[in-house]
Amino acid sequence: MKDGNVEEALQSFSNYKKLHGLPEPRVLNSMIVSLSYMSSRRWLQRAFDMVLSVYQINRNLLNCGSLMRLALALARDQMPVPASTVLRIIMESRKLPDVDMLSISFLHMLKSQVGSYLATDVLIETCESFLDQVTDRREMKKLDPIKNNATLFNMVLESCVNFKCIIMAQKVMELMSLIGVVGDVNTVVMASRVFEMVGQRDELIHMKRSIDSLTSLTFLQYYQHFYDSLLSLHFKYNDMDAAAKFLIDLHQERKPGVFFCGGLQKQSIIQIGSGNMKSGYRIMFDPEKVDRGFVLGTESQFGLVVLTDGNLLHTEKALAKLVIGCVKSRNMHILSSFFITSRKDGLELISPQDVVNACIQMGWLHSAHDIIDDLESAGIPVGITGYISLLRAYEKENKSEEFNCLLQQIQKIASTMDDIHTNSPFTIKNIAKVVKYEIPLSSSSLFAALADEIKHYKPEEHLTLEFNNSVLFFCKAKMMEDALCTYKRMREQNIRPTSHTFCHILRGYSSMDMHREITMLWGEIKRRLEYGELDLDRDLLDCLVLNFLKGGYFSRVMEIISYMSKHNIYCDKWKYRHAFLKLHKNLYRNLNSLHDKTEAQSKRIEDVRAFRLWASIK
Structure with missing residues (x-):
């Protein structure tokens, strides 16, 4: 050598x-x-x-x-x-x-x-x-x-998020709590991404209370990822009130003395699940500690919050999501209140005129009209251009009733508008005199953002998240009957369960060693996979194999392993082999020793033999 x-x-x-x-x-x-x-x-x-x-x-x-x-x-x-x-x-x-x-x-x-x-x-x-x-x-x-070594856990959590492994991510965070890992600022970012992936908004809201008081200019580039995750969940839960308040708070915190504090606490807490330490977990983190070797991307994961000139600001994508959420929930009052509050607080978030024009371009004429009405009632000028644009849109769509209503509205307030001075009656015949020349609405960046985001809008996503969150709560509390009742209500309301739903139920059953119930759960999962109603989830299948090995359901073990192999999903042979040796080392050691075997015993022996052969166990 x-x-x-x-x-x-x-x-x-x-x-x-x-x-x-x-x-x-x-x-x-x-x-x-x-x-x-x-x-x-x-x-x-x-x-x-x-x-x-x-x-x-x-x-x-x-x-x-x-x-x-x-x-x-x-x-x-x-x-x-x-x-x-x-x-x-x-x-x-x-x-x-x-x-x-x-x-x-x-x-x-x-x-x-x-x-x-x-x-x-x-x-x-x-x-x-x-x-x-x-x-x-x-x-x-x-x-x-x-x-x-918090970085070791941060790296693994990041990969769990990247590959959508929610069971593994939750397990890693629970182990961090049990071992007593003291996280750093990166841990906050990774935990927030895991919570966002799982849909645990309450945990993020709880974290926000402490992070708002902790954030310093030095670590603002890291905390933007946390705020980005929280805002993403506000939108996913269709909570436009919370999203609008979040955006206002984000800009108010730019004021001196509000966002940044002089001295930071030495340690703070990431709460996982219940605050009751018997069923919940806590990860301590140091807000002044960060491993510079663990590099986070400069851009936030969901593109909703950005750091500009030392300030956290919302992006146009975030505003587009807010507008779409308000339009689809038919609650434009939230959006109008957002404009009114921001104006009162002296915040220049976006021009209402731009939002009105973008809504008109999207064909949301009634929504644009609602904004104009609310702003008019609050004494906030919209400008003649917004009225004229909406008037033309009504005429183009042959909405005569709405057209005449808006025309009368303009006639009442024409004298108060700064950008119009005329003593003649304001009718459709002299619109050309009011506006020197007709300019078609230009395609604004907000309109482009709306057109892009509307493609990804999922009207029932918030219902799925709410049900999944309830299922998760009951499973963590080991209240499996309540979890199953929630799951049944989900099906009754024709809300399709996701892989997260089954991951939560599986973990709940697993924590109580309810292996027989897991076999029935696998039947439901398999049926939905066959009909294309459920996405393949390697994390879910892997957890099923381990539970069936633990419970001794070897026919189910081989069935899932065969399914994973068929769909080119990686099987961790070492892990499964060692789980078998740990739990069933001497099971049917001599597979030919049983002479008077029942059909069920013969089938079980055959399944054990098949697993031993697959796992290279002699």
């Missing part, structure tokens, strides 16, 4: 192993390290194969340091499956891997979807393994290296 004759060294190793067995650990681990530094993927694979062969014979010969170097090399070369296997072998030795090297390994693994699944699983398994070893709170010091 020292001379670079790798092939000869490996041949010598093979010959020595045949004659004398495995060499001493020093030689063995030296070879693994040397192969880890090779640039060729071929040698990395040989190193991995060597580790597996030694692991099967005598795992005590393997050194954690050399294994960690190999895991890092495999991860860097985008070989996430072998990398995760090596990390799991380290974990089985009940030794905590070097956290800095683990972070770098995860950084490479998280670049791919499969790598993301595996890195998240390894982190969860590592935390759970060491928590199981802790019998006294004083022994928690064993976890200090991982507890003090």
Whole structure:
């Protein structure tokens, strides 16, 4: 190996192993390290194969340091499956891997979807393994290296959000609470994105109360992501009142002394679920701490809040969502109140005239008229252009009743308008005299934003979110009957359940070891998948496999594994194999020992045999 004759060294190793067995650990681990530094993927694979062969014979010969170097090399070369296997072998030795090297390994693994699944699983398994070893709170010091590395968890949470793994994301956050991880500003961002993905608006509102008082100019670029997530959920819940108030508050906080505070609290809390510590979780975070190595994008995820010249501002996309929400819910009073309040507070958010014109261009004539009426009643001038544009639109659409009504309205207030001076009767015949020349409405940026956002508008999304949130609440409280009643009401109202609905119910059943009920849930999920009523969710299927393994439903295990293979969904064979060995190691050890078998027993033995064969269990 020292001379670079790798092939000869490996041949010598093979010959020595045949004659004398495995060499001493020093030689063995030296070879693994040397192969880890090779640039060729071929040698990395040989190193991995060597580790597996030694692991099967005598795992005590393997050194954690050399294994960690190999895991890092495999991860860097985008070989996430072998990398995760090596990390799991380290974990089985009940030794905590070097956290800095683990972070770098995860950084490479998280670049791919499969790598993301595996890195998240390894982190969860590592935390759970060491928590199981802790019998006294004083022994928690064993976890200090991982507890003090918030970036490790932040990276994994970000990948969970990117790949829509809500079960894994929730599990990681719960483990952060149990271990006592003290998060940083990035943790707030990642937690807010998880809450947004799951639809937990109450948690974000609770966080806002403390974050409003914590935010300093230094960390404003990070907190814009939090506000972006909260505003996104206001829109998804169709709560236009809350969204409008949020936008007003956002601009009011630009005033000196309102948004920024002199001294920050040392620590604050991210509350997950109930405030009752028996059923809820809390993550502490330091508002003055941030890992500059964890790079967040400068643009917010949903494009609703932007940082400009040291101030958080709403984007045109946010305003477009507010307008669409008010129009579709037929509650233009909210939008009008938004304009009136902003004018009273001296905030220049947007010209009402621009909104009126954009509504006219979108064909929302009655909505535009409602805004004009409300602003007129509040004594806020709209300008003659808005009236004329709406008048022309009514004429073009042959809406004579609305046309005449608006014409009379203009005649009453014509003398008060700054941009019109005429003593002649204001009729359709002399519109040309009032407006020097007819200018068609130009396509404004707001109109373009409205036209784009209306394509993505989901009228019943808020109902789905509300039901899902109720299901989640009941499942966390282990009130499964109430959760199922909520699910039934959801179906009765023809509101299609989402993968989130089933994830919540599955986690609820799983927390209570209700495996028989999970089999019935799988039947419902499978039916909806077959009819195209449910999107494929790897996180959901993975959780089902683990629960069926735990409950001993091997026919269901093989059914889901077959389904995942058919749809090219990654199956974590190592995880499933070890779950089986942990729970059913001696189950039907001698598969031929039962002579007088019933048909059910024969089928069960056949399923166990099929799983053993698939998982390479001898």
